[in-house]
Amino acid sequence: MGEKRATVITVGLQKGGVGKSTSSGILSYFLSREGYKVLAVDMDSQGNLTDLLTQQEYDYFEEKTILEAYEDGSVEKYIYEVNENLHIVPSDDYFATLAIRLYTSDEMKYIKEKSLGLKMILEPVIYDYDFVIIDTPPSLSEPMVNALCTSDYCLVIAESSKWAYNAIPRFIETVDRAKEVNPNLEILGILRTMSDSRRADSKAFAEIIKETWPELCFDVIIKRKASTGRLSLEGLFDNKELSSALDQYELFYKELKKRVRK
Numbered sequence: 001m002g003e004k005r006a007t008v009i010t011v012g013l014q015k016g017g018v019g020k021s022t023s024s025g026i027l028s029y030f031l032s033r034e035g036y037k038v039l040a041v042d043m044d045s046q047g048n049l050t051d052l053l054t055q056q057e058y059d060y061f062e063e064k065t066i067l068e069a070y071e072d073g074s075v076e077k078y079i080y081e082v083n084e085n086l087h088i089v090p091s092d093d094y095f096a097t098l099a100i101r102l103y104t105s106d107e108m109k110y111i112k113e114k115s116l117g118l119k120m121i122l123e124p125v126i127y128d129y130d131f132v133i134i135d136t137p138p139s140l141s142e143p144m145v146n147a148l149c150t151s152d153y154c155l156v157i158a159e160s161s162k163w164a165y166n167a168i169p170r171f172i173e174t175v176d177r178a179k180e181v182n183p184n185l186e187i188l189g190i191l192r193t194m195s196d197s198r199r200a201d202s203k204a205f206a207e208i209i210k211e212t213w214p215e216l217c218f219d220v221i222i223k224r225k226a227s228t229g230r231l232s233l234e235g236l237f238d239n240k241e242l243s244s245a246l247d248q249y250e251l252f253y254k255e256l257k258k259r260v261r262k
């Protein structure tokens with residue numbers, strides 16, 4: 001067990017398909033590759049981060065997920081080891097019932113302050129890791145609120161499009177509300193993703209996002225790229241095109257480390 005609490009980073013935006021799971025998987029991979037001990041936490045019932053990092057069959061994690069961890073009061077028994085440095089608490093479809101269970105199930109009665117459920121179940125292992133990376137669903141629902149209320153930082157993933165742009169101010173508002181419960185929380189930055197150089201509107205929204213939040217935006221803009229998209233298929237291990245899939249994210253990772261140190 002380490003002497004320092006893990007640095008906890010939530011990856012989010014209440015807009016679907018912007019690259020949250022891809023980005024949280026790559027960030028977890030980079031940190032673990034550098035020697036940090038990383039716990040990835042899949043807070044989305046789609047289980048995409050689980051799939052990206054484990055490449056296991058869907059049924060493999062049945063009744064061994066983050067939902068059971070909530071019922072058990074600790075994530076300890078639900079950690080899957082991808083390798084020595086990279087561990088994950090998986091998710092599956094049943095996690096969509098979190099909200100109702102938080103408020104009505106006997107198993108979750110011990111969670112008095114419902115926004116702090118994730119914080120409670122991470123506590124037993126929080127000194128075992130350098131980083132906890134949390135992927136969230138595309139909505140401002142209980143999983144997102146739980147994630148923000150246990151995090152030091154949140155990383156905003158914004159596709160270069162109008163609907164992602166529209167979602168950012170409301171996401172920032174949600175972060176501000178979470179700060180009332182968790183004053184430590186800070187926005188680490190906005191990562192612009194899915195940029196398509198053939199589309200003028202995509203370029204324009206990348207610029208508008210930068211103009212609106214100049215300090216928050218990372219310099220690098222992640223472009224749409226086939227090999228990056230294929231990570232969902234090929235995974236992060238034994239992938240022949242891995243360096244091509246990750247090269248744009250290497251620049252993001254350099255910037256991120258500077259921001260985390262501050």
Ligand SMILES: Nc1ncnc2c1ncn2[C@@H]1O[C@H](COP(=O)(O)OP(=O)(O)OP(=O)(O)O)[C@@H](O)[C@H]1O
Nearest residue numbers: 016017018019020021022138223224225228229232
């Ligand atoms: N830079 C990229 N270039 C091309 N395809 C990408 C890129 N990043 C992600 N993708 C693909 O785009 C889709 C959406 O990405 P991802 O699942 O990471 O987004 P998400 O924000 O987590 O989605 P959701 O809101 O459904 O959770 C996936 O099929 C993914 O493989």
Ligand SMILES: [Mg+2]
Nearest residue numbers: 020021044048
């Ligand atoms: Mg996702």
